[in-house]
Amino acid sequence: MRHTLSVLVENKHGVLTRVAGMFSRRGYNIDSLTVGVTEDPTISRMTIVVRGDDDVLEQVTKQLNKLIDVIRVTDLKSEETVERELALFKVSSDVSNRSEIMQIADIFRARIIDVAPRSMIIEVTGDESKIDAIEQLLRPFGIREMVRTGKVALRRGAKGVSS
Amino acid sequence: MTESTGKMTGARALIECLYREGVDTIFGYPGGVLLPIYDALYDSDIRHVLVRHEQAAAHAAEGYARATGKTGVCIATSGPGATNLVTGIANAYMDSIPMVAFTGQVPSSLIGNDAFQEANITGITMPITKHNYLVQDAKELPRIIKEAFHIASTGRPGPVLVDLPKDITTEEIEFYYPDKVELRGYNPTYRGNLQQIKKAAAEIKNSENPVIYAGGGVISSDAAGELKELAEKIQAPVTTTLTGMGGFPGNHSLFIGMPGMHGSKYANYAIQESDLIIAVGVRFDDRVTGKLKSFAANAKIIHIDIDPAEISKNVKVDIPIVGDAKGILTNLLKYAEKSQSEEWLKKIEYWKKQYPLHYIEPATGDGIKPQYIIEQIKEACEDAIIVTEVGQHQMWAAQYFRYKEPRTFISSGGLGTMGYGFPASIGAKLGKPDKVVFDISGDGSFQMNSQELATVVQENVPVIIAIFNNGYLGMVRQWQELFFDRRYSSTCIQDSVDFVKLAEAYGALGLRATKRDEVRPAIEEAIKSGRPTVIDFVVECEENVSPMVPAGAAINEILDLERKE
Ligand SMILES: Cc1ncc(C[n+]2csc(CCOP(=O)(O)OP(=O)(O)O)c2C)c(N)n1
Ligand SMILES: [Mg+2]
Numbered sequence: 001m002r003h004t005l006s007v008l009v010e011n012k013h014g015v016l017t018r019v020a021g022m023f024s025r026r027g028y029n030i031d032s033l034t035v036g037v038t039e040d041p042t043i044s045r046m047t048i049v050v051r052g053d054d055d056v057l058e059q060v061t062k063q064l065n066k067l068i069d070v071i072r073v074t075d076l077k078s079e080e081t082v083e084r085e086l087a088l089f090k091v092s093s094d095v096s097n098r099s100e101i102m103q104i105a106d107i108f109r110a111r112i113i114d115v116a117p118r119s120m121i122i123e124v125t126g127d128e129s130k131i132d133a134i135e136q137l138l139r140p141f142g143i144r145e146m147v148r149t150g151k152v153a154l155r156r157g158a159k160g161v162s163s
Numbered sequence: 164m165t166e167s168t169g170k171m172t173g174a175r176a177l178i179e180c181l182y183r184e185g186v187d188t189i190f191g192y193p194g195g196v197l198l199p200i201y202d203a204l205y206d207s208d209i210r211h212v213l214v215r216h217e218q219a220a221a222h223a224a225e226g227y228a229r230a231t232g233k234t235g236v237c238i239a240t241s242g243p244g245a246t247n248l249v250t251g252i253a254n255a256y257m258d259s260i261p262m263v264a265f266t267g268q269v270p271s272s273l274i275g276n277d278a279f280q281e282a283n284i285t286g287i288t289m290p291i292t293k294h295n296y297l298v299q300d301a302k303e304l305p306r307i308i309k310e311a312f313h314i315a316s317t318g319r320p321g322p323v324l325v326d327l328p329k330d331i332t333t334e335e336i337e338f339y340y341p342d343k344v345e346l347r348g349y350n351p352t353y354r355g356n357l358q359q360i361k362k363a364a365a366e367i368k369n370s371e372n373p374v375i376y377a378g379g380g381v382i383s384s385d386a387a388g389e390l391k392e393l394a395e396k397i398q399a400p401v402t403t404t405l406t407g408m409g410g411f412p413g414n415h416s417l418f419i420g421m422p423g424m425h426g427s428k429y430a431n432y433a434i435q436e437s438d439l440i441i442a443v444g445v446r447f448d449d450r451v452t453g454k455l456k457s458f459a460a461n462a463k464i465i466h467i468d469i470d471p472a473e474i475s476k477n478v479k480v481d482i483p484i485v486g487d488a489k490g491i492l493t494n495l496l497k498y499a500e501k502s503q504s505e506e507w508l509k510k511i512e513y514w515k516k517q518y519p520l521h522y523i524e525p526a527t528g529d530g531i532k533p534q535y536i537i538e539q540i541k542e543a544c545e546d547a548i549i550v551t552e553v554g555q556h557q558m559w560a561a562q563y564f565r566y567k568e569p570r571t572f573i574s575s576g577g578l579g580t581m582g583y584g585f586p587a588s589i590g591a592k593l594g595k596p597d598k599v600v601f602d603i604s605g606d607g608s609f610q611m612n613s614q615e616l617a618t619v620v621q622e623n624v625p626v627i628i629a630i631f632n633n634g635y636l637g638m639v640r641q642w643q644e645l646f647f648d649r650r651y652s653s654t655c656i657q658d659s660v661d662f663v664k665l666a667e668a669y670g671a672l673g674l675r676a677t678k679r680d681e682v683r684p685a686i687e688e689a690i691k692s693g694r695p696t697v698i699d700f701v702v703e704c705e706e707n708v709s710p711m712v713p714a715g716a717a718i719n720e721i722l723d724l725e726r727k728e
Contacts, residue, residue, distance in 0.1 A: 010347075010348060017289065021289050062471050065471070065472075067348070068293070070348050071347050072348075
């Protein structure tokens with residue numbers, strides 16, 4: 001089972017190390033981790049995707065809460081959450097297949113952000129399954145490089161996850 | 164914020180903060196980057212105890228904390244001084260002891276350059292501190308120190324490290340000491356949920372085979388009185404862990420000794436046949452539970468603990484009550500009634516008679532059984548503080564003394580650190596100068612920090628080191644005997660040192676007992692002397708700690724190992 005945790009932390013140096021260190025020390029698996037500042041500049045938000053059953057999730061949450069710099073941990077249920085990830089794909093391409101790739105990008109509402117004689121870079125945003133899907137379709141052309149940001153998420157509606 | 168007390172250097176500010184925190188004794192060792200701080204200490208009222216190895220400073224601070232309940236403080240220089248503290252910090256972390264460790268650091272401008280004596284001590288200690296700080300702005304020093312003491316001593320206590328770059332200690336700041344801390348990410352729960360407490364009371368009332376399993380949390384929460392009241396009210400037997408020793412009177416009829424690997428048979432049998440475990444301030448350590456799957460398999464489990472992360476970490480808990488043990492027990496006492504334990508207590512009495520802790524005196528000769536020494540120390544000085552090293556002697560000290568009061572037994576539990584006891588005894592003695600303090604030691608463990616003889620002589624700290632000299636790293640030898648066909652690989656340390664001469668070389672008193680009837684006189688002489696004393700007790704060399712649950716076995720699969728002659 002995968003869970004998305006929204007973790008508000010003090011925006012101080014060393015906090016990422018504390019969180020990442022706790023995960024590796026206790027043997028929890030992180031699928032992705034993103035971090036960035038929030039509307040309050042003294043607070044950062046980490047969005048962490050962890051793998052594990054409910055017992056693991058409970059331990060992870062409690063261990064996160066034990067860190068002094070962690071202000072709040074929320075388990076985001078997928079029904080009530082919007083989640084996005086951004087990916088960049090550098091695909092081998094030349095005149096012969098450029099338009100085919102552009103069509104695929106179009107279907108996924110992805111954008112071409114760089115075109116070179118033998119490659120192009122495609123930017124796509126969406127939930128994980130969408131990014132997995134376009135990756136599948138681009139693979140036959142030859143993905144030279146790819147980067148994914150990991151998931152970011154917010155709760156739907158006016159109510160947020162704040163301190 | 165309180166009024167400013169004027170301009171001062173960071174080093175002076177540190178001393179000022181220590182005063183405000185009520186610190187009167189610190190343990191440490193100087194070095195280059197600490198010069199400004201040591202200069203400020205020179206004419207302060209704080210007693211600085213100069214150890215001979217920084218590891219000892221950390222252990223001594225912990226011993227001080229355990230004996231007094233206050234936060235222990237130690238200080239070491241950058242690089243090797245700081246890394247020498249690591250074992251002591253880890254030890255305090257495992258046993259949840261309040262401690263603040265200060266380390267010097269190279270000047271801010273050099274951090275990250277592999278400067279002379281630079282070590283990333285905040286990085287190194289991240290997994291073994293409750294929290295740590297690298298001070299980056301001298302103006303923040305008072306706030307950080309205030310927070311450090313607050314974090315170390317509240318909630319589940321633990322060590323906090325504050326790393327002090329040299330320039331921070333020389334910079335002039337306007338000194339303000341904050342009245343309170345504001346940590347939005349740190350709000351320990353103290354009050355237990357009343358609904359849960361009532362549920363626990365209901366379970367207790369219906370229970371036929373209740374067992375109270377109490378640990379270090381009872382000591383740190385100062386809840387021994389409430390625990391005793393509860394046990395008597397509900398009529399449940401009480402087992403205390405190594406770190407919980409003294410949390411329940413060892414001479415009480417409801418006391419059933421220690422659980423787990425070297426616990427009493429009757430404590431282990433009681434746990435295994437229990438229908439309700441009332442766990443207070445414990446963490447279901449593997450040395451206690453043995454094979455997890457069969458631990459108290461038929462029992463419901465009530466778990467009272469200040470740390471929510473301990474709930475259901477190892478053993479699934481039925482009724483968790485998160486909060487401070489003292490307050491929760493006080494509340495539980497209001498609702499709890501007598502359990503249905505009449506038959507159960509009879510059974511426990513039967514087990515106690517049938518399977519007492521025991522050892523076999525040598526039939527001939529006058530050799531010294533180690534357990535006998537513990538009994539003699541107890542008879543000579545029942546209200547002593549007993550500190551221990553790690554090994555067989557530690558287990559005998561836990562089994563045979565029967566501690567009556569909290570904070571009278573001090574031992575390295577979670578980390579099992581050889582070399583802990585002697586420096587910890589220094590801290591205990593300085594914290595409780597009116598108490599007789601023994602370090603129950605092994606010939607192996609003592610040699611891990613024997614340099615502290617210089618400290619106790621120079622500072623005149625009259626602790627008594629009782630070396631159980633069996634010529635072996637006995638606990639390891641015991642495992643080799645049982646599980647490795649008596650192949651005593653690297654565990655024989657016979658005749659490696661003359662401990663009496665070693666004591667004398669430092670100016671301490673050295674005594675030796677080689678026969679049974681020399682044991683008591685040596686103890687008496689050491690107590691009477693009022694001097695730092697080493698007693699070399701030459702004991703039976705292949706005595707085993709009994710009983711014993713083999714690693715990985717269920718705790719009722721417990722073996723008798725007493726050695727006949
Ligand atoms: C620092 C450290 N190193 C190694 C060990 C492993 N160890 C546990 S008990 C023990 C032997 C202790 O020997 P001694 O102090 O003579 O005590 P005895 O068991 O003989 O009473 C050893 C080596 C340890 N606990 N701590
Ligand atoms: Mg030994």
